[in-house]
Amino acid sequence: MPKLIDAHRLAGPVPFDDLPEDPRPDMDRLGIDQALVTHTLSLYSDAQAGNEALFRLAGPRLIPVPVLVPAALEDPPAWDARMVRLCPRRHRFDLTGPATLRWLAELDVTVAVELGETTTAQLLALTARLPGQRVLLLNPGYRHLRAVAELMAEAPNVWLEIGTVNTQRGVEWLAGRFGAHRLVFGTGAPILDDCGPRFLLECLDRPADRDLIASGSLEALL
Amino acid sequence: MTPGVRILDAHGHLGTWPDFLIPDPTAEGMVELMDRLGVQAVGISHLLAVGPDARTGNRLAFEAAARHPGRFGVWQVYNPHHRNRLIAGGVWGVKLHPDVHECPLDDPRYEPVWELGLPVLAHGQTDSPWSDPALFAAVAARHPHVPLLMGHAGLWPHGFARAARLAAGHPNLFLETCGSQMTGRWIARLVELLGADRVVFGSDACFLDLRVGLGRVVLAPLAEADRALVLGGNLARILRLGDPA
Numbered sequence: 140m141p142k143l144i145d146a147h148r149l150a151g152p153v154p155f156d157d158l159p160e161d162p163r164p165d166m167d168r169l170g171i172d173q174a175l176v177t178h179t180l181s182l183y184s185d186a187q188a189g190n191e192a193l194f195r196l197a198g199p200r201l202i203p204v205p206v207l208v209p210a211a212l213e214d215p216p217a218w219d220a221r222m223v224r225l226c227p228r229r230h231r232f233d234l235t236g237p238a239t240l241r242w243l244a245e246l247d248v249t250v251a252v253e254l255g256e257t258t259t260a261q262l263l264a265l266t267a268r269l270p271g272q273r274v275l276l277l278n279p280g281y282r283h284l285r286a287v288a289e290l291m292a293e294a295p296n297v298w299l300e301i302g303t304v305n306t307q308r309g310v311e312w313l314a315g316r317f318g319a320h321r322l323v324f325g326t327g328a329p330i331l332d333d334c335g336p337r338f339l340l341e342c343l344d345r346p347a348d349r350d351l352i353a354s355g356s357l358e359a360l361l
Numbered sequence: 362m363t364p365g366v367r368i369l370d371a372h373g374h375l376g377t378w379p380d381f382l383i384p385d386p387t388a389e390g391m392v393e394l395m396d397r398l399g400v401q402a403v404g405i406s407h408l409l410a411v412g413p414d415a416r417t418g419n420r421l422a423f424e425a426a427a428r429h430p431g432r433f434g435v436w437q438v439y440n441p442h443h444r445n446r447l448i449a450g451g452v453w454g455v456k457l458h459p460d461v462h463e464c465p466l467d468d469p470r471y472e473p474v475w476e477l478g479l480p481v482l483a484h485g486q487t488d489s490p491w492s493d494p495a496l497f498a499a500v501a502a503r504h505p506h507v508p509l510l511m512g513h514a515g516l517w518p519h520g521f522a523r524a525a526r527l528a529a530g531h532p533n534l535f536l537e538t539c540g541s542q543m544t545g546r547w548i549a550r551l552v553e554l555l556g557a558d559r560v561v562f563g564s565d566a567c568f569l570d571l572r573v574g575l576g577r578v579v580l581a582p583l584a585e586a587d588r589a590l591v592l593g594g595n596l597a598r599i600l601r602l603g604d605p606a
Contacts, residue, residue, distance in 0.1 A: 155519070158546075169580060281541070281569070282381040305541055307391070307567035312384035334545030338576020342398065 140341075144173045144354040145333070147251070147277050147300050147325030150196055151179035151189070158329040163200060165328065169337045172354075173200050175251075175325075177224050181206035186230065190218075204251060206230075209238040215246050221361045222249040222275065228256045235264045249273040249361055254280060259290040266294040273360060274298065278327050281306040284313075291317050298360050300325035301352060302336040310352075311344050319348035323357045363579055368400045369593035369602075370571070372482060372512055372539045372563025373433075375425055376408035376418070386567045388425040392432055394571045401593070402432055403566065404482065406456040410438035415445040434600070436482050441470035447477055453600055454480035454508075459491035466496040467503075475504045480599055482537065485511035487520025494524040501531035508533050508599045510561060513540035514551060521547050525554035532559075535595065539565035539574050545581035548591070557587035561595050 148162050159165060162174055178196070181189025190205040197203040207215070207223040208230045223246070227234040234257050243250065252262070254276055266272060275298045279287050284306070291297050291313075299317075301310050302325045314322060324340055326333040343349045377386050385391075386408075395403060405425065410418020415438045426433040434453035439445065441464045447455060455474050459466045466483055474481060486492045494515045501509050514536040515524035528534040536555060538548050551560050564574025578591055597603075 168582070284382045284384075303541070305569050305573045306381065306383050307394075307570050308385040309382075309570060312382075329544075329546065332544035332546075332573075332577055334578075334580035335573035335576040338580055339570060339572040342394075342572045342576075 140170075140353060141350050142172045142354045143170060143324065143340075144175070144357050145171050145326050145328070146175050146275060146323045146357050147302060147327050148174040148176045149179050149182075149328070149330060150176050150201065151192065153179050153330060154183055156330070162328065165333060166200070169333060171333075171337070173202060175204045175222060176201045177204045177206060181224075182226065182229065207242065207246075208232065209236070209242045211238045215242040220248065222251050224251045226256050227252070227261075234261045235268060240268055243269055243272055247271075249275060251275040251277050253277045254283065254287070259283070259286040262297065263290055263293055266296055270296070272296060275300060275323060275360060277325065278303050278331070280304075281309055284309060288313070288316060291321060297321070298323050298356065300327075301339075302326040302331060302333075305335070308344070310339065311348070314345070314348045319345075319351040320356050320359065322348075322352045323360065324352050324354070363399065363588070363592065366589045367593040367597060368398070368575070369562070369596040370400055370403040370564050370566070370574070371510060371537050371561045371596050373403035373405040373566050373571075374408050374411070374568050375405055375422065376567075378408050378568060379412070383567055388429060388433070391567060391571065392429050394566070395432060398572065398575055400571070400575065402434055403564070403571075404434040404436050404453045406436040406438050408568070410440075411456070411458050411461055415440040415443055419445070439471070439474050441468065444473070447473065449477060449479065452479065454482060457481060457483040459496075460484055460486060460489055463491060465491050467499050475500075475507055478507060480508040480510065482510040482512055485513050485515050485524070487515040487517045487524065494520065494527045497524075497534055498527040498531055501528075501534040505531070505533050508535065510535045510537045510563075510599075512537050512563065513565075514538060514543070516540050516542060518542050518544075518547065521551060522554060525551055528555055528559065535559050535561050535599065537561045537563040538578065538591070539563040539569060541569065543577060545577045548577055548581045549583050552583060552587050552591065557583075557590045558595055560591050561599070562592050
């Protein structure tokens with residue numbers, strides 16, 4: 140197994156459960172070397188406060204993914220980040236609005252967005268407006284495979300997190316159509332499960348797919 | 362994967378489902394995965410039977426079980442509207458889906474199921490008018506001789522702890538672990554709340570991926586003795602399967 144990177148992990152407290160705030164002990168237990176991490180304060184409280192807490196937490200194993208909230212008449216932040224996260228539904232902005240497009244064009248950084256925060260149609264519109272924009276689609280689930288496949292067929296700069304692609308051989312189905320180089324290991328832990336996706340990764344039909352999904356695809360994306 | 366541990370999957374399906382794509386809905390694909398993962402047997406109902414045609418779907422499940430002897434146990438679906446015939450032998454038990462059939466678990470139309478006395482696996486969903494865990498507790502109290510598996514342990518994370526509390530007073534009621542919202546952490550919590558002898562591994566494959574469901578138990582923070590009970594020891598006891606061949 141090559142290096143294993145979780146592309147979707149959270150640090151910090153959540154209001155609805157008692158979950159580990161530091162992801163590293165669970166990462167140790169499951170053999171996950173590094174993680175791209177967003178702070179929960181950015182999702183459940185104040186985005187800026189969460190990003191500040193995130194950068195304080197960041198280190199060799201925890202790669203910061205700050206949350207971007209585009210704003211009209213303002214300049215984008217000057218972060219040292221390889222990926223930023225957008226939450227257009229939660230933070231109530233338009234994924235293809237003028238502020239978002241302007242900021243993304245200026246930042247030239249990979250964008251992570253949960254499917255539940257947008258729609259495949261919106262993502263298709265975003266990638267049409269910014270053809271060079273790289274997107275990692277988080278938490279796509281298993282019920283929208285057909286729509287996700289349409290998006291991936293039309294938008295070659297969209298990558299997919301596999302943690303919730305949880306229908307029988309769904310990951311192999313996607314790898315067969317788009318290549319494992321478009322698929323990325325990620326979990327959404329600790330809110331979502333990390334044990335099942337970690338085990339699935341070990342048991343994929345094709346070992347070559349496993350190596351790409353474990354970290355190769357993500358490293359190429361970033 | 363788990364040497365020496367008998368793995369029995371309490372909750373499986375074959376076939377397709379209308380509102381999303383299942384890339385591999387076949388019995389043969391399931392057996393290939395089972396062989397690779399060391400899963401001895403999966404209890405199946407056919408999704409056609411869960412949906413509109415219990416008679417044909419049950420026949421398809423029995424045919425799949427006959428093609429792969431010892432690998433599939435059949436949960437025969439009972440549709441309370443169609444009142445399809447149930448058999449008393451050669452099955453793991455009866456599968457109910459109160460939400461799809463829009464008939465609450467405590468409805469008298471299920472009487473033929475309880476009278477049969479076989480183990481029952483039913484979809485369980487917190488806050489559902491059809492399958493809330495409180496309905497399981499009520500039915501378990503009414504039919505203490507019937508082993509009753511609460512599918513998905515109530516499905517939603519906000520209801521898992523309550524499902525365990527409701528099950529605690531009913532030794533014939535078990536929590537089954539499959540579902541898209543379940544986590545390894547929650548499986549360990551359910552074991553702590555209810556006891557390792559009352560939590561049963563299920564995957565929901567092929568609806569969900571067998572590897573994800575199994576991995577949640579294999580990698581959950583559990584003591585090995587507890588993990589062995591959840592993975593298969595409990596179901597073998599409930600179904601009176603005896604020692605593995």
